[in-house]
Amino acid sequence: MVRWNISLFGSGGQGIIRGGQILGEAAVLEEGKDAVLTIAYGPEQVGGWSRADVVMSDEPIDFPLITKPDILIVMSQEGLDRSWKEYREPKKLLIYDSELVNVSRVKEIKMVGIPATKIAEQLGIRIVANIVMLGAFSEITGIVKRESLLKVIGRKFPKALELNERAFMEGVRHAKESMTI
Amino acid sequence: MTERLLPPGKYFIQGNIACAEAALIAGCRFFAGYPITPSSEILEWMSYRLPQVGGYFIQMEDEIASIMAVLGASNAGIKSMTATSGPGFSLMQEGIGFGMMTETPCVVVNVQRGGPSTGIPTLVGQGDVMQAKWGSHGDYEAIVYVPNSVQEMFDLTIKAFNASEEYRQPVILLADQVVSHMYGPLVIPPYEEIKIVNRKLPCVPPSIPDFKPFDARYEVPPMALAGMGYRVHVTGLTHDERGYPHYTHEVSTWCVQHLVSKVRNNAKKIWEVERFMLEGADIVVITYGITSRPSYQAVKMARSEGIKAGMLRLITLWPFPDEIVKKVSEQAKVLVVPEINMGQMIHPVKEVAECIVVGLSWAPGAVPTPDIILDMIRSVSR
Numbered sequence: 001m002v003r004w005n006i007s008l009f010g011s012g013g014q015g016i017i018r019g020g021q022i023l024g025e026a027a028v029l030e031e032g033k034d035a036v037l038t039i040a041y042g043p044e045q046v047g048g049w050s051r052a053d054v055v056m057s058d059e060p061i062d063f064p065l066i067t068k069p070d071i072l073i074v075m076s077q078e079g080l081d082r083s084w085k086e087y088r089e090p091k092k093l094l095i096y097d098s099e100l101v102n103v104s105r106v107k108e109i110k111m112v113g114i115p116a117t118k119i120a121e122q123l124g125i126r127i128v129a130n131i132v133m134l135g136a137f138s139e140i141t142g143i144v145k146r147e148s149l150l151k152v153i154g155r156k157f158p159k160a161l162e163l164n165e166r167a168f169m170e171g172v173r174h175a176k177e178s179m180t181i
Numbered sequence: 182m183t184e185r186l187l188p189p190g191k192y193f194i195q196g197n198i199a200c201a202e203a204a205l206i207a208g209c210r211f212f213a214g215y216p217i218t219p220s221s222e223i224l225e226w227m228s229y230r231l232p233q234v235g236g237y238f239i240q241m242e243d244e245i246a247s248i249m250a251v252l253g254a255s256n257a258g259i260k261s262m263t264a265t266s267g268p269g270f271s272l273m274q275e276g277i278g279f280g281m282m283t284e285t286p287c288v289v290v291n292v293q294r295g296g297p298s299t300g301i302p303t304l305v306g307q308g309d310v311m312q313a314k315w316g317s318h319g320d321y322e323a324i325v326y327v328p329n330s331v332q333e334m335f336d337l338t339i340k341a342f343n344a345s346e347e348y349r350q351p352v353i354l355l356a357d358q359v360v361s362h363m364y365g366p367l368v369i370p371p372y373e374e375i376k377i378v379n380r381k382l383p384c385v386p387p388s389i390p391d392f393k394p395f396d397a398r399y400e401v402p403p404m405a406l407a408g409m410g411y412r413v414h415v416t417g418l419t420h421d422e423r424g425y426p427h428y429t430h431e432v433s434t435w436c437v438q439h440l441v442s443k444v445r446n447n448a449k450k451i452w453e454v455e456r457f458m459l460e461g462a463d464i465v466v467i468t469y470g471i472t473s474r475p476s477y478q479a480v481k482m483a484r485s486e487g488i489k490a491g492m493l494r495l496i497t498l499w500p501f502p503d504e505i506v507k508k509v510s511e512q513a514k515v516l517v518v519p520e521i522n523m524g525q526m527i528h529p530v531k532e533v534a535e536c537i538v539v540g541l542s543w544a545p546g547a548v549p550t551p552d553i554i555l556d557m558i559r560s561v562s563r
Contacts, residue, residue: 020364021193021364024193024364024365025193028191028193028365028366029191029192029193034365034366035193035365035366036363036364036365037193037363037364037365038359038362038363038364039362039364040303062474062475062477062478062481062551063474063475063477063478063550063551064359064363064365064474065359065548065550067550
């Protein structure tokens with residue numbers, strides 16, 4: 001049984017939970033996997049910490065929660081700091097926003113930095129930074145296929161489809177570059 | 182109106198939303214409530230969806246008013262629901278008792294969080310399992326369903342409505358913060374495959390002399406609704422077949438006996454359990470709700486270590502499936518009861534068990550991990 005524990009950690013307003021919804025929906029509806037998303041966030045509406053834990057598997061998922069993620073995607077410093085307090089580091093991979101997160105404390109774990117927020121700003125709007133991250137995640141890990149995620153993005157944002165697709169593909173491009181270095 | 186219901190198909194959806202959509206499919210057209218974490222999404226979604234399907238939504242001033250409005254709407258013939266959590270469930274107990282006494286169908290969703298009192302609002306608990314049965318004063322038999330997945334938030338909401346209509350009483354869906362807030366797969370089957378029960382109405386005309394709205398000849402009397410023309414008196418006082426208060430030992434005996442036995446006599450029909458790896462199991466984990474999810478994994482891990490473990494999951498917590506638990510205990514050496522409370526369902530289990538019963542009782546506002554349950558299984562297997 002292949003079970004993936006994926007944790008997205010950032011701040012309220014960055015679309016962390018939305019990112020988790022897209023990952024889970026792509027796994028369940030487009031790839032026929034089982035997936036469960038659990039969410040947690042601080043009391044502040046914007047600016048507080050925010051976490052989305054996605055478990056996906058080819059078989060029915062027994063325990064739906066994550067005690068230590070295989071893959072951690074962090075989009076804010078608080079996200080990284082809180083993760084470290086809870087479980088030190090992910091088992092396999094860290095993907096982080098390279099403009100917002102200082103990873104000097106991280107050692108002996110594979111990591112990829114993506115300037116997601118900066119890329120989103122260059123596209124004109126910060127709120128697509130989560131979609132940039134999803135593009136990078138898909139390219140680096142292959143756990144959820146690019147087409148599956150794009151299909152879900154198409155359903156969720158029909159009015160801003162082009163922008164979101166561009167954001168996603170920028171994430172893919174940066175991931176490719178950072179992996180060839 | 183069916184075109185406005187969530188169409189059959191596969192979804193990735195939140196537990197609370199699955200519950201609300203199920204209610205609409207079951208025929209619920211009235212919701213009164215007061216927002217409280219972690220149940221608020223049900224209220225929010227109903228406020229958005231009910232007007233779309235020709236229903237009514239009211240945000241009341243508190244939970245007592247909410248349950249009373251729900252009972253009123255049901256007496257007018259509309260399938261009704263409310264949703265709340267911990268402190269709100271405590272406030273609703275008065276009205277739940279009134280619903281039991283007046284035999285008013287409705288569904289009350291209680292999304293459990295850590296308690297007591299205001300407790301730990303955004304974190305999980307299972308501390309209301311006894312309150313769900315004994316919460317209101319006096320004698321009645323609660324019917325309580327406990328979901329462990331998004332799919333069951335949907336399925337059991339429909340079953341809760343069906344049971345409430347069939348037995349004419351409030352039925353409780355006892356969810357918890359994790360199951361309610363979790364997103365997961367939901368399959369809605371074609372509507373014609375979904376069993377929907379509607380309350381029986383009187384088959385005699387309102388003009389009939391001496392009409393008895395609580396006719397003792399019926400196990401569950403047909404419900405004469407307000408506005409149909411029948412002479413109906415609805416009271417929380419002990420009443421006779423006509424619905425009027427009656428102060429005799431005979432009527433009190435009949436009234437209470439009736440309320441209790443309509444459920445007790447049908448308990449076997451109501452019971453639902455899931456049997457998991459019970460073949461030859463020496464150690465059986467008795468679980469319900471979210472605690473069953475790590476238990477599946479713990480049981481599998483134990484089996485792979487050569488420990489004969491199994492699991493019995495209670496889907497209906499009340500009426501308590503005593504004969505089923507007893508039978509399982511006759512084959513087992515130890516029953517383990519993990520709960521996110523300081524030991525509640527362990528008591529009815531002990532009452533019927535023919536073997537040793539060990540509790541894993543804790544209330545940290547978190548679900549026990551599979552490792553914690555596995556350690557317990559290992560320690561009792563020695």
